[in-house]
Amino acid sequence: GAVVSQHPSWVICKSGTSVKIECRSLDFQATTMFWYRQFPKQSLMLMATSNEGSKATYEQGVEKDKFLINHASLTLSTLTVTSAHPEDSSFYICSASGRDFYEQYFGPGTRLTVT
Amino acid sequence: GESVGLHLPTLSVQEGDNSIINCAYSNSASDYFIWYKQESGKGPQFIIDIRSNMDKRQGQRVTVLLNKTVKHLSLQIAATQPGDSAVYFCAENGDTGNQFYFGTGTSLTVIP
Numbered sequence: 001g002a003v004v005s006q007h008p009s010w011v012i013c014k015s016g017t018s019v020k021i022e023c024r025s026l027d028f029q030a031t032t033m034f035w036y037r038q039f040p041k042q043s044l045m046l047m048a049t050s051n052e053g054s055k056a057t058y059e060q061g062v063e064k065d066k067f068l069i070n071h072a073s074l075t076l077s078t079l080t081v082t083s084a085h086p087e088d089s090s091f092y093i094c095s096a097s098g099r100d101f102y103e104q105y106f107g108p109g110t111r112l113t114v115t
Numbered sequence: 116g117e118s119v120g121l122h123l124p125t126l127s128v129q130e131g132d133n134s135i136i137n138c139a140y141s142n143s144a145s146d147y148f149i150w151y152k153q154e155s156g157k158g159p160q161f162i163i164d165i166r167s168n169m170d171k172r173q174g175q176r177v178t179v180l181l182n183k184t185v186k187h188l189s190l191q192i193a194a195t196q197p198g199d200s201a202v203y204f205c206a207e208n209g210d211t212g213n214q215f216y217f218g219t220g221t222s223l224t225v226i227p
Contacts, residue, residue: 046217102147104215
């Protein structure tokens with residue numbers, strides 16, 4: 001149980017376009033979902049926290065207008081990278097938590113390359 | 116907070132030896148800590164957790180030690196196997212409860 005999927009697993013887009021990444025909890029209801037970004041050989045950086053039906057809370061330094069997060073249902077959160085630039089190329093990982101306040105289940109990640 | 120740095124610390128061990136991976140956390144208000152394993156190109160995988168009211172917790176082949184005085188965590192892996200080769204991260208929950216902040220990470224290589 002507690003499986004989280006992400007789609008797509010990898011994506012290449014041109015500079016200036018927008019890309020949407022989906023995060024789904026497959027077998028549980030996720031009251032809270034988290035989005036992380038990870039550059040090569042670096043740690044995971046928490047970008048934002050989203051609760052179903054409410055606006056996401058962004059970490060300091062993360063542009064909310066650039067990284068749009070929608071958590072419309074208890075099983076789906078989306079991250080849209082708007083007007084992507086090469087420096088947005090990264091590994092984006094989501095996690096979801098259900099009834100257990102502390103427990104997070106991670107998705108497999110999405111590799112974004114902006115050319 | 117954000118972890119910075121271009122190079123992950125590395126640790127190489129012989130197969131069958133014990134591994135110890137260390138982590139310094141930053142927020143004295145953190146009361147919950149998790150160790151994760153991340154293989155290349157994949158999401159983090161939960162290994163073991165510990166709450167701040169404990170100083171040691173054991174799992175299968177793994178032990179986590181917590182020293183709140185110096186804000187230090189360690190992960191001990193017994194009889195390390197090639198499949199243990201990965202990057203290991205500690206994460207703390209800071210002031211927020213269920214938002215987790217990851218440490219720098221350590222790349223473990225097991226030599227057969």
